[in-house]
Amino acid sequence: MPELPEVETIRAQLAPRLTGAVVVGIEIADPLIVAGDDPAAFAATVCGRTVTEIVRRGKYLLIVLDSGDALALHLRMTGRLHWRPGPAGPGEERFLRATITFGNGSTVTFGDARRFGRMWIIPGGTPMEPYWRGRVGFEPLARDFTAKRLARLLAGRTASIKATLLNQAIVAGLGNMYVDESLFAAGLHPRRAAGSLSPAEVRRLHRAIRDRLRVAIDAGGASIDTYRDGLGRPGRMQTLLRVHLHEGQPCPRCGTIIVKDVVAQRGTYWCPHCQPDPSGTVPPERSRRPRRIRHEVAA
Numbered sequence: 001m002p003e004l005p006e007v008e009t010i011r012a013q014l015a016p017r018l019t020g021a022v023v024v025g026i027e028i029a030d031p032l033i034v035a036g037d038d039p040a041a042f043a044a045t046v047c048g049r050t051v052t053e054i055v056r057r058g059k060y061l062l063i064v065l066d067s068g069d070a071l072a073l074h075l076r077m078t079g080r081l082h083w084r085p086g087p088a089g090p091g092e093e094r095f096l097r098a099t100i101t102f103g104n105g106s107t108v109t110f111g112d113a114r115r116f117g118r119m120w121i122i123p124g125g126t127p128m129e130p131y132w133r134g135r136v137g138f139e140p141l142a143r144d145f146t147a148k149r150l151a152r153l154l155a156g157r158t159a160s161i162k163a164t165l166l167n168q169a170i171v172a173g174l175g176n177m178y179v180d181e182s183l184f185a186a187g188l189h190p191r192r193a194a195g196s197l198s199p200a201e202v203r204r205l206h207r208a209i210r211d212r213l214r215v216a217i218d219a220g221g222a223s224i225d226t227y228r229d230g231l232g233r234p235g236r237m238q239t240l241l242r243v244h245l246h247e248g249q250p251c252p253r254c255g256t257i258i259v260k261d262v263v264a265q266r267g268t269y270w271c272p273h274c275q276p277d278p279s280g281t282v283p284p285e286r287s288r289r290p291r292r293i294r295h296e297v298a299a
């Protein structure tokens with residue numbers, strides 16, 4: 001599932017190609033993809049408008065228009081945005097849900113096998129701070145996300161550090177993969193209670209989160225299942241993962257076999273040696289449906 005680095009990769013690719021371009025057409029192949037609005041009203045709001053900028057907030061992508069409105073997108077599980085210099089050929093996008101055509105002849109297709117992805121309009125003049133509050137927390141790569149800030153966010157929390165970092169309203173954009181990788185890099189057991197981390201551990205975690213996200217953005221994201229970047233290419237981060245999906249393989253740091261268990265209702269990977277299980281750990285939960293991993297729905 002696309003997380004912050006994957007959405008940021010797409011944003012960085014679309015921004016120079018679409019900024020200043022006029023939306024000349026939008027074709028909705030699957031009305032389910034448009035959240036809230038009537039698809040015809042949605043299309044009318046977008047058509048004829050010029051793209052002024054493309055911004056990311058957590059795992060959300062906003063195509064800001066000269067009307068002040070923003071076309072918001074969330075790719076959820078399997079959504080893909082693919083920019084092409086011209087129209088997509090027949091059958092090129094297997095799970096086509098929508099196509100946006102621009103005045104320069106280029107197109108962006110929104111494909112989605114599982115159909116959880118959505119787009120909608122955020123009307124111009126919407127105060128964005130209240131809009132994001134409760135939906136999206138601090139941006140982990142922003143200047144104001146300091147180790148002190150992270151310490152304040154974790155203080156007093158009894159939930160596991162894994163569950164806490166997955167909570168989009170606390171820190172934005174981290175999903176199952178980058179939480180596993182960050183906790184490994186910080187040497188923290190995923191079941192540690194978030195509020196039990198020492199100041200030194202919080203500093204390690206802060207550094208680990210930012211480092212893993214930056215490495216992943218540099219690698220163009222991770223293509224472990226359906227993710228492709230904004231130009232239809234796979235990322236390279238999947239080859240740089242150290243514990244996530246590595247169950248039964250030796251830890252790259254110490255050689256201990258990496259284990260997998262359900263934490264925060266997600267399949268979670270860690271090294272039992274590098275990420276010891278001290279007191280303060282949240283006890284293993286009993287999953288009612290142990291074979292299924294619950295889908296994360298960010299909004």
Ligand SMILES: [Zn+2]
Pocket residue numbers: 251252253254255256271272273274275
């Ligand atoms: Zn290890």
